[in-house]
Structures are given as C-alpha cells and as structure tokens.
Amino acid sequence: xxxxxxxxxxxxxxxxxxxxxxxxxxxxxxxxxxxxxxxxxxxxxxxxxxxxxxxxxxxxxxxxxxxxxxxxxxxxxxxxxxxxxxxxxxxxxxxxxxxxxxxxxxxxxxxxxxxxxxxxxxxxxxxxxxxxxxxxxxxxxxxxxxxxxxxxxxxxxxxxxxxxxxxxxx
Ligand SMILES: [Fe+2]
Numbered sequence: 001x002x003x004x005x006x007x008x009x010x011x012x013x014x015x016x017x018x019x020x021x022x023x024x025x026x027x028x029x030x031x032x033x034x035x036x037x038x039x040x041x042x043x044x045x046x047x048x049x050x051x052x053x054x055x056x057x058x059x060x061x062x063x064x065x066x067x068x069x070x071x072x073x074x075x076x077x078x079x080x081x082x083x084x085x086x087x088x089x090x091x092x093x094x095x096x097x098x099x100x101x102x103x104x105x106x107x108x109x110x111x112x113x114x115x116x117x118x119x120x121x122x123x124x125x126x127x128x129x130x131x132x133x134x135x136x137x138x139x140x141x142x143x144x145x146x147x148x149x150x151x152x153x154x155x156x157x158x159x160x161x162x163x164x165x166x167x168x169x170x
Pocket of ligand 1: 046062
C-alpha cells in the first residue's frame with residue numbers, strides 16, 4: 001500500500017497518533033472542500049431557479065445551503081481539533097472539491113433539482129467510503145461526524161429526487 005502524504009500538524013495533546021490524525025486531516029480536507037462547493041451550488045440554484053414551483057424550490061435550496069454551511073463548520077473544526085490547518089477558502093475548495101463544476105446557465109427548476117441530486121449522490125458515495133476509512137483508522141469521532149453528514153446528505157438527496165421520481169406500478 002502506498003504511503004499517503006502526511007500534512008504538517010499543529011502540536012496537540014490529542015490522544016490519537018500523529019499518523020492517524022494526519023490521515024484524518026487529509027480525509028476531512030477533501031470533505032471540507034466538497035461541503036464548501038455544495039454551499040454555493042445550492043445558492044446558485046436558490047438565486048437562479050425559475051418555474052411554477054418557484055417558491056418551494058427557492059426555499060428548499062436555501063435550506064440545503066444552510067445545512068451545507070453547518071457541515072462546513074463542523075468538518076473544519078474536527079480537522080483543526082486534530083491539529084490540522086483548514087483549507088477553507090473558495091479558491092482552495094475549487095481545487096479540492098470532488099464535485100463537477102455547477103453549470104452557471106441552469107434556470108428550470110427540474111434541471112436544478114436533477115443537477116443538485118447528481119452532486120448529492122456523488123458526495124454520498126464518497127462519504128460512505130470516508131466512514132469506512134475513519135473506522136479502519138480507529139477515529140470513532142471523525143467516523144461519527146462523517147456518518148451524521150452522510151445521513152443529512154442522503155435525506156437531502158431524497159428531498160431533491162422526490163420531485164421527479166417516477167413510481168413504477170408493475
Ligand atoms: Fe435568499
């Protein structure tokens with residue numbers, strides 16, 4: 001197995017080993033960037049969406065934005081609690097996010113719902129892998145945080161997809 005690059009950590013009395021903390025900081029850095037990216041993907045949708053269900057989706061997208069902002073803060077502060085240095089700027093997020101760039105020309109509400117659901121599904125999958133990684137590293141509290149974020153992301157995916165899911169009757 002290839003040795004992963006270890007970030008420089010601040011001195012701390014945190015009981016986890018430096019290796020484990022370094023690995024978790026690297027892991028959390030990716031999810032911090034992704035959460036930051038999603039924060040403004042949802043605002044982009046909130047500001048530009050149009051359609052007959054405008055007010056419902058306009059408000060939904062803002063709620064999703066607020067939840068994503070909470071994830072930004074909790075992920076960043078777990079990362080710093082482990083001795084890491086958070087890469088929390090928009091520029092850093094654009095380099096490290098796992099999401100595809102959100103299109104700037106979307107207008108129609110269904111197009112925003114479908115495109116946002118793509119982003120949430122991508123992050124959900126990565127969060128599942130991150131839960132396993134934190135578990136294998138023995139960092140229960142990072143695992144718990146990522147699990148909580150994953151549960152919220154799955155709920156958001158359900159809220160988004162429920163607008164266009166087709167019920168099969170056969
Ligand atoms: Fe607003």
